[in-house]
Amino acid sequence: MPIATVNPADGETLKTFDPLSDEEIERRLAEADAAFRTYRTTTFEERARLLNAAADLLEREASGVARVITTEMGKPLAAAEAEAAKCVKAMRWYAAHAEALLADEYPAADDVQDAGAVRAKVCYRPLGPVLAVMPWNFPLWQVIRFAAPALMAGNVGLLKHASNVPQTALYLGDLFHRAGFAPGCFQTLLVPSGAIEPVLRDRRVAAATLTGSEGAGRSVASIAGDEIKKTVLELGGSDPYVVMPSADLDAAARTAVTARVQNAGQSCIAAKRFIVHTDVYDAFAERFTAGMRDLTVGDPMETGTDVGPLSSAQGRDDLEELVTDALAQGAQALCGGRRPEGLERGFYYEPTVLTGITDRMRVHREETFGPVATLYRVRDVDEAIEVANDTSFGLSSNVWTRDEAETERFVRDVEAGGIYFNGMTASHPALPFGGVKRSGYGRELAGHGIREFCNATTVWRAS
Numbered sequence: 483m484p485i486a487t488v489n490p491a492d493g494e495t496l497k498t499f500d501p502l503s504d505e506e507i508e509r510r511l512a513e514a515d516a517a518f519r520t521y522r523t524t525t526f527e528e529r530a531r532l533l534n535a536a537a538d539l540l541e542r543e544a545s546g547v548a549r550v551i552t553t554e555m556g557k558p559l560a561a562a563e564a565e566a567a568k569c570v571k572a573m574r575w576y577a578a579h580a581e582a583l584l585a586d587e588y589p590a591a592d593d594v595q596d597a598g599a600v601r602a603k604v605c606y607r608p609l610g611p612v613l614a615v616m617p618w619n620f621p622l623w624q625v626i627r628f629a630a631p632a633l634m635a636g637n638v639g640l641l642k643h644a645s646n647v648p649q650t651a652l653y654l655g656d657l658f659h660r661a662g663f664a665p666g667c668f669q670t671l672l673v674p675s676g677a678i679e680p681v682l683r684d685r686r687v688a689a690a691t692l693t694g695s696e697g698a699g700r701s702v703a704s705i706a707g708d709e710i711k712k713t714v715l716e717l718g719g720s721d722p723y724v725v726m727p728s729a730d731l732d733a734a735a736r737t738a739v740t741a742r743v744q745n746a747g748q749s750c751i752a753a754k755r756f757i758v759h760t761d762v763y764d765a766f767a768e769r770f771t772a773g774m775r776d777l778t779v780g781d782p783m784e785t786g787t788d789v790g791p792l793s794s795a796q797g798r799d800d801l802e803e804l805v806t807d808a809l810a811q812g813a814q815a816l817c818g819g820r821r822p823e824g825l826e827r828g829f830y831y832e833p834t835v836l837t838g839i840t841d842r843m844r845v846h847r848e849e850t851f852g853p854v855a856t857l858y859r860v861r862d863v864d865e866a867i868e869v870a871n872d873t874s875f876g877l878s879s880n881v882w883t884r885d886e887a888e889t890e891r892f893v894r895d896v897e898a899g900g901i902y903f904n905g906m907t908a909s910h911p912a913l914p915f916g917g918v919k920r921s922g923y924g925r926e927l928a929g930h931g932i933r934e935f936c937n938a939t940t941v942w943r944a945s
Contacts, residue, residue, distance in 0.1 A: 540573070608935070690714075692713070726885065728888075735773060743774070758859060770855070804854065808836055836855065878899060911928065
């Protein structure tokens with residue numbers, strides 16, 4: 483894939499970029515290595531000052547960078563502005579909390595004595611340059627939720643961003659530089675995917691984090707495993723959205739629409755499989771379908787647009803193939819199921835609700851990365867959990883119930899990194915985020931995320 487800005491609203495290539503040369507990559511690796519040797523010794527107070535300065539810059543420039551995001555990957559402008567605001571919040575949160583999250587830990591006195599020591603503690607030290615391989619769907623947020631904790635821990639960052647958001651990637655590198663971080667503390671590498679392996683294998687790169695497809699995660703994990711380097715992976719998701727009889731149906735259906743079409747459905751944590759108890763299935767399906775049908779699809783720069791284009795022609799075509807396969811095998815489209823008329827130049831797809839899904843259909847097994855929902859009817863809580871877990875993914879999940887016994891069952895038995903009751907999945911700096919099964923491993927955000935790229939060091943003293 484070329485490194486280029488292609489406007490998904492009309493398919494026009496606006497700007498292309500040459501990849502970095504091998505010599506320039508080497509220079510930047512050397513700069514990251516040198517920067518880490520100094521930056522790791524800075525205080526939390528100094529790191530917080532720098533990160534808050536970056537947050538202040540981003541807050542002032544949010545409107546402009548939001549237009550860049552919308553131009554490059556197609557989300558409605560209001561959503562891009564909200565993404566920038568969320569990044570500001572996360573940077574300030576880590577600036578305020580990192581020191582406490584990484585405070586030295588002291589075992590109980592009896593345990594210290596039993597270990598043959600007079601004093602002992604655990605301290606958290608940074609690992610070094612961390613390579614971040616990031617996706618286009620939340621091109622600012624995905625990077626900041628890695629960069630803020632990594633920088634506050636004393637690491638330095640190397641960003642390999644998706645090839646279709648190069649201007650956003652360059653903005654991020656420039657943002658940290660203008661905030662006052664020393665050269666080499668955070669650098670953008672405009673390189674193709676094929677350049678990732680030699681960078682990851684370089685002895686100066688200590689670890690890697692990737693948010694992206696299962697295939698990309700498998701590749702990075704394999705290379706890092708061969709080099710015995712730490713990785714954190716956040717991969718795909720096919721999140722269940724369970725609705726039980728005690729749910730507030732109006733709220734559940736209204737929230738379901740947002741949960742499915744946020745970012746035009748191009749979100750790993752978007753609800754994708756809607757699993758509804760038979761007692762309320764018909765009522766929910768009617769409300770949900772009506773809400774999906776009423777969405778406005780169009781130019782993401784225009785006020786009032788609910789759903790913009792998919793990020794690329796390939797993404798739209800892949801989604802269309804899943805729907806075509808399902809319809810050919812007997813599924814029914816309660817709404818959508820085609821490209822909208824009048825928007826042929828862009829990469830648009832209508833919000834779609836499919837029912838009559840069987841396990842033979844690709845849409846049952848694969849992630850639908852676009853505004854397509856699948857509806858399932860279940861008899862009871864046991865079947866709801868069975869269907870919810872009938873996926874190779876396990877990122878997040880949503881459950882609507884006001885029954886406490888059901889709540890405990892879902893908490894105990896749903897296979898996911900998060901369970902959100904009576905609302906939709908949303909990430910927050912104070913809550914750990916990540917998945918199980920083929921959704922990846924490790925955690926981002928909260929204390930769990932900042933400690934992923936730290937060396938938990940045991941300090942033991944006999945006298």
